[in-house]
Amino acid sequence: MTQHSTDATEARPATREATDWWRDAVIYQVYPRSFADSDGDGTGDLEGIRRRLPHLRDLGVDAVWLSPFYASPQADGGYDVADYRAVDPMYGSLLDADAVIRDAHGLGLRVIVDLVPNHSSDQHEWFRRAVAEGPGSPLRERYHFRPGKGAHGELPPNDWESIFGGPAWTRLPDGDWYLHLFAPEQPDFNWEHPAVADEFRSILRFWLDMGVDGFRVDVAHGMVKAEGLPDIGGGDQLKLLGNDVMPFFDQDGVHAIYRSWRTILDEYDGDRIFVAEAWTPTVERTANYVRPDELHQAFNFQYLGAPWEAGELRAIIDSSLDAMRPVGAPATWVLSNHDVTRHATRYANPQGLGTQIRTPGDRALGLRRARAATLLMLALPGSAYLYQGEELGLPDVTDLPDEVRQDPSFFRAQGQDGFRDGCRVPIPWTVDGPSYGFGDGGSWLPQPSTWGALSVEAQTGDPDSTLELYRAALAVRREQPGLGAGDRVEWQEGVPGGLLVFRRPGFACTVNTTGGPARIPAPGRVLLASSPVTVADGHIELPADTTVWWETT
Incomplete structure (x- = not known):
């Protein structure tokens, strides 16, 4: 059986007219x-x-x-x-x-x-001016500038670390530290301002x-x-x-x-x-x-x-x-x-x-x-x-x-x-x-x-x-009524370990996450399969690591 039965080469309109x-x-x-x-x-x-x-x-x-x-x-x-x-x-x-x-x-x-x-970037106009104007600049209030800890302010204001590694604080030559949860070139805004x-x-x-x-x-x-x-x-x-x-x-x-x-x-x-x-x-x-x-x-x-x-x-x-x-x-x-x-x-x-x-x-x-x-x-x-x-x-x-x-x-x-x-x-x-x-x-x-x-x-x-x-x-997905809509799936219980089978109106999906094939009843007509599949005598030999979409009645 071929991988799919839909002509995918035809260009289709990409948006729906309906709201939401x-x-x-x-x-x-x-x-x-x-x-x-x-x-x-x-x-x-x-x-x-x-x-x-x-x-x-x-x-x-x-x-x-x-x-x-x-x-x-x-x-x-x-x-x-x-x-x-x-x-x-x-x-x-x-x-x-x-x-x-x-x-x-x-x-x-x-x-x-x-x-x-x-x-923002450290090259954003606000930050550049805040740095240039020095401690006490009102523009520093739009970011997180703080004095450091230690006898001479030589330690970061707190122990936060950057997502990119290292401290989340960088010290300027004027002694103030500024917060950057990412790179030093990315100072955090102060959203309380x-x-x-x-x-x-x-x-x-x-x-x-x-x-x-x-x-x-x-x-x-x-x-x-x-x-x-x-x-x-x-x-x-x-x-x-x-x-x-x-x-x-x-x-x-x-x-x-x-x-x-x-x-x-x-x-x-x-x-x-x-x-x-x-x-x-x-x-x-x-x-x-x-x-x-x-x-x-x-x-x-x-x-x-x-x-x-x-x-x-x-x-x-x-x-x-x-x-x-x-x-x-x-x-x-x-x-x-x-x-x-x-x-x-x-x-x-x-x-x-x-x-x-x-x-x-x-x-x-x-x-x-x-x-x-x-x-x-x-x-x-x-x-x-x-x-x-x-x-x-x-x-x-x-x-x-x-x-x-x-x-x-x-x-x-x-x-x-x-x-x-x-x-x-x-x-x-x-x-x-x-x-x-x-x-x-x-x-x-x-x-x-x-x-x-x-x-x-x-x-x-x-x-x-x-x-x-x-x-x-x-x-x-576009042609199948309701596929993608709603907020529920109906799971089929009692399937072999490592398999998922669920249904939606007029549709079923079977998934084999294991490394070996599994024989299960065919839920309907094959719409699409991620790997080649064969259906015979009302059953499918679902290959390892394969998902199949089905049209059901």
């Missing part, structure tokens, strides 16, 4: 530096994105989320913003941003942009007036710090991608900010949305960010970090749906992004290594599991996020030479392991060429010599390719 489009949307993350380069300088840009938008339309996604393209010294891949209303020249201009938004809308794609409110809140309300309006359909809020669980900036008292603080309770994350005060923002967003037509990057101790805490008068969605990082094991997957799916149901928000599902090892590589390695993997592992095993995990994710009720290149089955690049790495955490002790460059290598579009179609001038991070075979060109039209699997899955 975001409740079951599939949203595609573009990391601009690594998506497409239009001018041959080795770095992706907005014009490159604009030219490649038809790929996203044909893939079948509903929206594109653009990681930061704002004016920035690029100390942390653009997450150090110097001017929130300007485009960095490496990416183009405001006219280019306008063209991307207009062309995306013309193709039926909505556009979500990153908003970075926890910190009214000017900070006023500025970001203005920034929201600027981009909404440009026509964006929403914002992904970076470090949405940050911004507000515990009163008095108390010491933590030891332990492992270096866990942006973790669930520990910290005085600088997930403070209740952030919710007043989001209620204020929601009133602005609701003034605009077009059903625009906020998406929270909120790392919290529990999914119940995550649900606080998506109450009816706050944000619309929050990334489900508990799901992203789940091992490929049926019992744990089911538990996280159930807890995620249960947590979102009381607040009326959709669950979200994500397997990869620009901060973690691609799931094709995570699943290629032994379970339990977390989201930062340093070895390639078993490539065939990783890809087989990644394909199966994708079909499972896309069968769940709620909204799904895809990261550029995962539709090609790209692995992480784990052997980048040290001299080419640019992740700031790589150059500091421990924080986030410093291996995020591996998921940010520019993606391949063509079988050959100086950078496999990424651009005419090479790429800012070296691409593996094998990537031509993984390119969009190589995979298009191949029914067994990962790209065509994604195209087919998104086409089926």
Whole structure:
């Protein structure tokens, strides 16, 4: 039996006319530096994105989320913003941003942009003036400047550590220290100062007036710090991608900010949305960010970090749906992004290594599991996020030479392991060429010599390719009534260990997370399978690490 029965090559309109489009949307993350380069300088840009938008339309996604393209010294891949209303020249201009938004809308794609409110660049006008004016400057009140401890102020104000490693404080020559939960080039805003809140309300309006359909809020669980900036008292603080309770994350005060923002967003037509990057101790805490008068969605990082094991997957799916149901928000599902090892590589390695993997592992095993995990994710009720290149089955690049790495955490002790460059290598579009179609001038991070075979060109039209699997899955998801909608799944009990079987109206999904085949009754007609399958005598021999979608009566 072939992998799928849907013609995935037909271009389909990418958005629904109904309101609340975001409740079951599939949203595609573009990391601009690594998506497409239009001018041959080795770095992706907005014009490159604009030219490649038809790929996203044909893939079948509903929206594109653009990681930061704002004016920035690029100390942390653009997450150090110097001017929130300007485009960095490496990416183009405001006219280019306008063209991307207009062309995306013309193709039926909505556009979500990153908003970075926890910190600015140290080259932001406010911070530069605060430093230049010295201690006592009113502008220092817009950040967290403090005197140091010790006889001569030589010790940091508290024991907080940076997510990227080392102290979370840097001392200026004038003796004051300033807080930066990330790199020293990223000073944290003081959200207790009214000017900070006023500025970001203005920034929201600027981009909404440009026509964006929403914002992904970076470090949405940050911004507000515990009163008095108390010491933590030891332990492992270096866990942006973790669930520990910290005085600088997930403070209740952030919710007043989001209620204020929601009133602005609701003034605009077009059903625009906020998406929270909120790392919290529990999914119940995550649900606080998506109450009816706050944000619309929050990334489900508990799901992203789940091992490929049926019992744990089911538990996280159930807890995620249960947590979102009381607040009326959709669950979200994500397997990869620009901060973690691609799931094709995570699943290629032994379970339990977390989201930062340093070895390639078993490539065939990783890809087989990644394909199966994708079909499972896309069968769940709620909204799904895809990261550029995962539709090609790209692995992480784990052997980048040290001299080419640019992740700031790589150059500091421990924080986030410093291996995020591996998921940010520019993606391949063509079988050959100086950078496999990424651009005419090479790429800012070296691409593996094998990537031509993984390119969009190589995979298009191949029914067994990962790209065509994604195209087919998104086409089926769009055509199958109710797939992606709702807030519940009906689990089938009594299935063999390591298997998941659940039903939705007119649909069933069977998942084998084990390393061997399993024979089970066929729930209906095969719609799509992540690996070749055969149905005979009313049963299916479900291969190892395989997901199958079924049409049921």
